[in-house]
Amino acid sequence: MTLGSELYNFSNNHLNEKISQLIINSIEDHAIFVLDPNGFIMTWNPGAENITGFTAGEALGKHFSVFYTDEDKHHNVANTDLTLALRNNKYETEGWRVKKDGTRFWADNTITTLYSENGRLLGFTKVTCDATYRKLSDDHKSRMSAELERRIVSKDKAAISEQRRFRKLIENSYDGISLFDKDLQVFYRSRSAERIVGWNNMERTEREIEDLIHPEDIDIVNQTFADVFAHPDRPVISQYRTKHKQGHYIWVESLISNKLQDADINAIVCNFRDVTERVQAEARIRERNHRIDEILESMTDGFISLDKDFRYTYVNRQIGEMIGYDQRTLIGKNIWNVFPEAVGSATFDAFRQAMLTQRYTWNEDYYAPLQLWQENHIYPSKHGLSIFIRDITERKLAEASMLRSESNLRSIFENTDLAMILFDAGANVVSFNNNAAILSERHFHKTLKAGMPAMHYASITRRQSVENIFDEIRTRSPIVYEVSYPLPDNVTAWFEVRWVNVTNEENASIGVLLSLKNITDKKLAELERERVTKDLIQRNKDLEQFTYIVSHNLRAPVANIKGLTNLLDGLPCNEETDETLKLLSTSITQLDTIIMDLNNILQVSSEANDTLEKVSLISLVEKIESATSLLIKKNNAIITYDFNELPTLMSIKSYLYSIFQNLVVNSIKFRKADVDPVISITSKTDGTKAIIFFEDNGKGIDLQKQQAHLFGLYKRFDMSVGGKGMGLFMVKMQTERLGGKIHIESEPDKGTTFKLEFPLK
Known part of the structure; x- marks a missing residue:
């Protein structure tokens, strides 16, 4: 139990106020003071003056955010701390705070809510302890980690056997460790460094820092190293994105120390770890909360949430307009204290009943002081109530x-x-x-x-x-x-x-x-629509069955005819007969090819109900690279990809493989002469659709001439390269079977970009 919570319990044991004040005033190593509900200082003890340098006359009436750093003020951390205390009754935190003279100190803080006997929020107690010494001690431990690294890279032969043990500890640590010289050239990397980013030592030394850092984070890294050189006595923590060997970016968190002045180390020491999952999880939480806030604030209905004690924890803008209040002033207040006339009303009973039974409740009620008719939809949970409120006064x-x-x-x-x-x-x-x-x-x-x-x-x-x-x-x-x-x-x-x-x-x-x-006409129309739909489905099945029979039943006689022509080809005959047999054989081969193509198309149709699975786009491209490695090597083709925003897709894997392979092969086949083909594949999402781009630097297509027949069966536009005209037809057919769309942008000699859109659900 912290000192703040002990004091709070101590005060509640009915000790008289004077003794409590004497005790608080006798404490000189803790700042203990009371805030009003909005965070303004109401009391001040000698310990607060000792720690912050502010006298009681200077502190009383000020907002307690005066002790926060400029960065924390910018991010509204003080009000966030009060909100967390309000939600949990008590909130403990630590961080850098600012004294009157501008110097910083590391503070352990405990904020506790104060309520009256009838549940009204009176304010907060705040207990602060100067923990700078402990913080400096922790920092000293970080510096000791760098000292271990110094021992590992030391060239002192007399200490090699002892340092081998430390080297194993460092090499098998979870964090990666890199050592830079004064020109920021890497001369040592731990085993975990290669595990985290994928680059081995040789590959890493061949690359400059600027080539590995995400373009948007270059300024962050430059500023970090500037701080490291400017303050050699202070480790600097930084977070940024760096390129993995596989081509994607990962988030890393680094602790960098300048040890160039230490003759035994003479290096910039960088301890870093992969925090990608944590950063992405935080981003998802922020995005989810932002979307929820946007939805709640954009609703035409009012929305409030109450805790188990019927105190407001959220109020949207529409409620403020409905009742004529600034909704922000309601947070933390008991709803029955704000609207005492509603006690005993139908709404009062409905709220209590929903909380008691934990069942959805609906009611309509009239609130006379505001002349407001309201329709309430009440959703309970173990944490409180969520209520959608509609103004039905006009109705x-x-x-x-x-x-x-x-x-x-x-x-x-x-x-x-x-x-x-x-x-x-x-x-x-x-x-x-x-x-x-x-x-x-x-x-x-x-x-x-x-x-x-x-x-x-x-x-x-x-x-x-x-x-x-x-x-x-x-x-x-x-x-x-x-x-x-x-x-x-x-x-x-x-x-x-x-x-x-x-x-x-x-x-x-x-x-x-x-x-x-x-509604008889509407019902008859619905029944007729169902009948027509059922008829269309049956006709489609009959058509597919007919096509199946034609394609499969023709295979056997065509194969027989093809075999007979091969037999006849070996018999003696005159020149005219030989030419006729060759033409007949060519026609039979073409007919056989058409039937096989038709079977492939039917196979796509029959696979439309294949099981969906989570497909890794990176793995998909790697398999295609392996399968077409000879074609890629022969043409010096380069394939790059970036699937950071959308690494996986719920789909039919065989379809995606066929689509990707056709587009990759086409880009290589229709390359520009004397130019190595470069293919870029990227993915993104707009919230409802998955979007995949294929971009190449090939010959391009004249869309003004070819647009209408671009995806047609057996349509070819470049006779200098072999093919049947099936590729783009199959790409479009399989994309649409997956519920997607395909778009193309292209100009002659300027390459081609295919844009594939698939529904996320």
């Missing part, structure tokens, strides 16, 4: 206005295509329009009359359902469903039925409004 006023004016109600009734019936609170008919009277006669063979009970018009099978609706309508309105009624000549009529609870200004139920809308 309620319209409903009330409709009931107050019988003439207006009658006008609405008779000038609508709906059948409408108004029942009173006792479920008796009050009023109805002509459409409702006609429907009652047609379907129930009963005449609608004012004063008659609703059950009089319900069939025996429907009476229980109607009774349930009248019971539920006061807490669940509207109730909407579809129903059908048989008509003569085997015709069915469909209606959308809507029950609405009607209330007065005091939110008391005064009746129920029933409306029926004829």
